[in-house]
Amino acid sequence: MQYHTPPSFEEASRIAASASGTTRFLAGGTDVLVQLRSDLVTPDDLIDVKHIPGVKEIARQEDGGWRIGVAVAGAEMTEHPDLGRDWPGIVEGMDLIGSTQIQGRATLVGNLCNGSPAADGVPALVAAGASVTVTGPNGARDVAVADIPTGPGKTCLEKGEVISALNIPARGENGGDAYLRFIPRTEMDIAVVGCAVNLRVDGDTITEARVVLGAVAPTIRAVQACADALIGTTLDDAALEALDKAARAACEPIDDKRGTVEFRTDVAGVLARRAAKIAYARAKGEQS
């Protein structure tokens, strides 16, 4: 195994492009090192991105959006004074990952690129309309977070491509987001169902909404029917019921040791309702 510490994303991309065996980027390592130690994946080339300048920064952009470095750990996001005020759902999704120890290492980009349909950091990013900057042999391009995962453990990144930044849009007025997941315990578990809701209100009425479900299909799933159930409503009982129904209808889960099809479907509806209520209260400034 070769261990690399490239000084730039261009160099990281070059190493990855010319590597012949299994390649992994090393951010927090909380997936990569675990897979290595349990003999699941032993990379031939391990490319550590933490030595590239700027990867630890959380920067407010001119338009009010955010640029998050690819090595920013969960704890650094949670402790940031402003990020969580804009995007509490994104921060709480990331904060659910692992334990205090894991929070000191794990990154959002790692969570995304690991490609798990149950990744806790990703639904709120998709609901927020976030994108990533990808640096590759042919230069840099921006890709919607929603388009990165293509199946369990798979992403659309080509050989030699590395994510060089995470971009979160400006929050804007009267918006709120939230993420909830269901696990049997209180931590150290994989989401049986996850749900992020991001919405905007005008007075009491919801004007924009995105609802994203995790762990109920091969990839994280943005559900337009759920959004439609919310838009134009004041989140009354009828809207919640319609949301619940749309969320269940969008589920194509598997039956496994972590949950049955029936259970996952039921809980998707429950979490959608609960997350929508929190996001709505946040959008109205009634809850932080």
Added chain:
Amino acid sequence: MVQVHLWSGLRPLVDGREVVEVEGETVGQLLDNLVKDYPGLKPAIDKGVSISVDGQIIPKSRGVKVKDSSEVFLLQRLYAG
């Protein structure tokens, strides 16, 4: 003679008796005489049993004294956890 109470799984081995009488002043003598007087009990006793004397469970000690008036039960062999 000491009255020894048997658990019901043992009763078929001694013609259905719930209680058998044997001589003995110690746990060890009781066990030896049980095998001698009631050969049907041999496989069970060979496999290992515990005995209780006046409420105290004796997993092993053969030297514990027994009186004719003692309350004695044969118990399934016990293990520690």
Added chain:
Amino acid sequence: MALDGPKQDFKYIGTRPERPDGWDKVTGKARFGADFSMPGMLHGAILRSPHAHAKIIKIDATKALALKGVKAVVTRADFPEGLEGEDWNIQENVMAGEKALYDGHAVAAVAATSQLIARDALKLIEVEYEVLPHVTDVDKAMAEDAPVIREGAADYSVPEGMHPNVVRYMESGRGDLEKGFAEADLVIEESFTTEAAHQGYIEPHACVANLGADGKGDLWCCTQGHWFVRQMCTAVLGLEATQLRVTPSEIGGGFGGKTTVFIDPVALALSRKAGRPVKLVMSRSEVLRATGPTASASMDIKMGMTKEGKITAASGTFRMQGGAFPGAPVDVTTMLAFANYDIEHVHHVGYDVMTNRPKQAAYRAPGAPMGAFATESVLDELCRGLGLDPIETRLKNAVKEGTPATFGPKFPPVGLIETLEEARAHPNYSVKLGPNQGRGVASGYWMNWGGETSASVAIGDDGSVQVSIGTVDIGGSRASMALMAAEAFGIPYENVRVSIADTGSLGINEPTHGSRATFASGLAIIEASREATRKLCQRAADKWGIDADAVTWEDGCAKPSGPNAGEFDPLTIAEIAAEMGSTGGPISGHHESTPDGFGGSFGTHVVDVEVDPETGRTTILRYLVVQDAGKAIHPAYVEGQFQGGAVQGIGWTLNEEYIYGEDGRLQNPIFLDYRVPVASDLPMIDTVIVEVPNPGHPYGVRGVGETGITPPLPAIANAVRDAIGVRMKKLPLTPPRVLAAIKARD
């Protein structure tokens, strides 16, 4: 053994000093199993069967042996033949013979110069299997068409006509069930199941073995009992007992699962073959797949009660599987199922059944929690059906000194009633519950254990005391041992040092199991200390020129026993010790016995839960453990045992389970999916220590380690029943199961 009756007034006993091993453990200085290494040491790895049941046609290690760095490969052919009984079972379990009997069963092992090479070498060993039909469920394993795990494994007790997988049968009871049930105003009959749960110790099994061709060897390992390890390893390898010296490391939990061996004989065999020391450390998935969880159970219970709350009759059938070997703890399950209560008509039937699962190992009160789950659930239903309070009803039926136990003999002094009264008086029992909340009560029993014990004390030349015991310190027992020695010598706790001796340094000691260490090693230390103080008195008597009978030992000093003995200033232990070389030589004390006076411990738990009606998730809101400790030597560590038992019970009840796929392979061999409770799942566990002295111990001690896991399963299930209005009869109470029950109710 003649004892003077438990002592009551104490100076050190009952205080809460820091544990002597605490600093080393929190600073990382303590050495656990995997922390040991030796010059020239090789690393071992074990190849495990991917099949639940398969004939081993051929094992070819040629390619593995050709890999650079590989020094030895062993298979069953490297172990002696002709073993019988449990020795054979252990040998067969640590290295498969003709058949692989479960997913994870060891089939070969490698020793190499590095861990990585050893693991690579495993991939080069070619094993040809003929896959056989398998069975992992206890009820299916008893069915007529079930595949046979092994012919001829049944013992004398199994009636004719049963499936060969049924290897032991028990039946016990008394009275006339029909009459008893006829006297009842309400009779309830229900069936229950529990899944296998693993002990879940944090430290995986680890050892370093060094065995020469001359049959002399050393083994350093993580174990609850190194003499058991010595006995098992020497039997499995055909060695002479005392030629193998076993030294225990510090231990990161055992809970019964480290009273047997899994990797130690394999490491010894590799070492013997390679001619070098070999280290073997299990991974977590090896621990879950190939060490012993507890048994799983399928049970039918019938109980009757009068409207006043008197139990009139009870019967239970208990079917338990303990993996591919005899040994499911069904004897204890049957014996203790109804042991809390005074019942005239009672009957138990038990089956020990083999399946294609790992060989079960002891787990904290082995066998008792499953039975308690079923019987205390039915008792709760009876109370509900008749509108009775669960604690009052238990008090009405509770056993006390002189009550004939459901398993036969009359009880010696026991503390069930006291625990129920304390539970009833505790503020937790009267907290008002909100919506979706429920309260559950259950009691449980464990009879504890004595076991072979040998311990020594030796006086240092400054008057401090060295205690050597043979029971490893799992839950802070060094502190308790030091307190008992301090009490017996009348010297400060800090002046006592407790070491765990290796198998070469003391007589045989059974493991730290059966809740026996504080009881049995403690008793031995008190007796050994008394022997030493008699010698100290003799030295003082010699010095004063008086009779030893005229000297007493008090507060760390020899004193003339009365005015007639003469006028002498007391001699401190330090003063006598300073001169001991010239007054007759070193002073020590020793005691060995297999004490029988262990007293059982009853406990009562009260738990409040809240169940999310939309997801079926259960949160433990409050948890109270009340238990009889006889005498709490170190109350903080007694409370720790109570809390630990409750927490393991919470795990077993809510989320922990062995999940086998259709292919017979374990689906969840990692802590991610084998869900033990994490700290944030738990409230602070409240504790109340009841002290009903045990007449069989000089200070009144009862073991406390195991009882605590017996009531949680039913207590929590009863609380969930209270919250959701549905009786859950299958453990664990996972959210999908609870939600399905709620939906079926509505």
